Amino acid sequence: EVQLVESGGGLVQPGGSLKLSCAASGFTFSGSGMHWVRQASGKGLEWVGRIRNKANNYATAYAASVRGRFTISRDDSKNTAHLQMNSLKTEDTAVYYCTRSILGDAFDIWGQGTMVTVSS
Amino acid sequence: QSALTQPPSASGSPGQSVTISCTGTSSDVGGYYNYVSWYQQHPGKAPKLMIYEVTKRPSGVPDRFSGSKSGNTASLTVSGLQAEDEGDYYCGSYAGSNNVFGTGTKVTVL
Numbered sequence: 001e002v003q004l005v006e007s008g009g010g011l012v013q014p015g016g017s018l019k020l021s022c023a024a025s026g027f028t029f030s031g032s033g034m035h036w037v038r039q040a041s042g043k044g045l046e047w048v049g050r051i052r053n054k055a056n057n058y059a060t061a062y063a064a065s066v067r068g069r070f071t072i073s074r075d076d077s078k079n080t081a082h083l084q085m086n087s088l089k090t091e092d093t094a095v096y097y098c099t100r101s102i103l104g105d106a107f108d109i110w111g112q113g114t115m116v117t118v119s120s
Numbered sequence: 121q122s123a124l125t126q127p128p129s130a131s132g133s134p135g136q137s138v139t140i141s142c143t144g145t146s147s148d149v150g151g152y153y154n155y156v157s158w159y160q161q162h163p164g165k166a167p168k169l170m171i172y173e174v175t176k177r178p179s180g181v182p183d184r185f186s187g188s189k190s191g192n193t194a195s196l197t198v199s200g201l202q203a204e205d206e207g208d209y210y211c212g213s214y215a216g217s218n219n220v221f222g223t224g225t226k227v228t229v230l
Binding site: 035037044045046047049050061062063064097102103104105106107108110111112113 | 121123153154155156157159161166167168169172173176178210212214217218219220221222223224
């Protein structure tokens, strides 16, 4: 079965750190670009960042709102992507989804999402 | 990178058609690449890809869903509306080194 499963969400204080993981199965993870997308409660989708595959030098890119605080990495041997979040702010509170990109940078496989709450 | 602009809501009766617009700039929707996609999201669920590369439908998506683009504006048309089409719809676009989503449109089937 093709799927993505996120984990690592939870409650963290402002200024704290959290690392999310995204476990892939059922498709060739190493050949895929992986992205993170977040959605605050009652709000729209916000692209967070991405990591390309090895053929594209594992290139990363980030939204301006998280650049310098968030880092995306991947371990192709474990079919897993990660989102390291540092210096967290209350406005980072959201459900975080990992997703795979296909032709045209469209996102065809999504995880179920993991909730991150930044609050004191 | 600013969010793409979508109307907040759209509606139609069963069997009718509804069209949702998605307006960006020459740096994203109107850019060199035809990399516009559309997603359907039901409450509490992850988004689902409905259209990619402006007009292409993934396997399993009904042909009632179609996409188009003119200049900096892309559109999603849902023909023959059905009750299960009710939900939130988001456009997305490649924007050079990053990606951007639309503001979202809530579609109501009357």
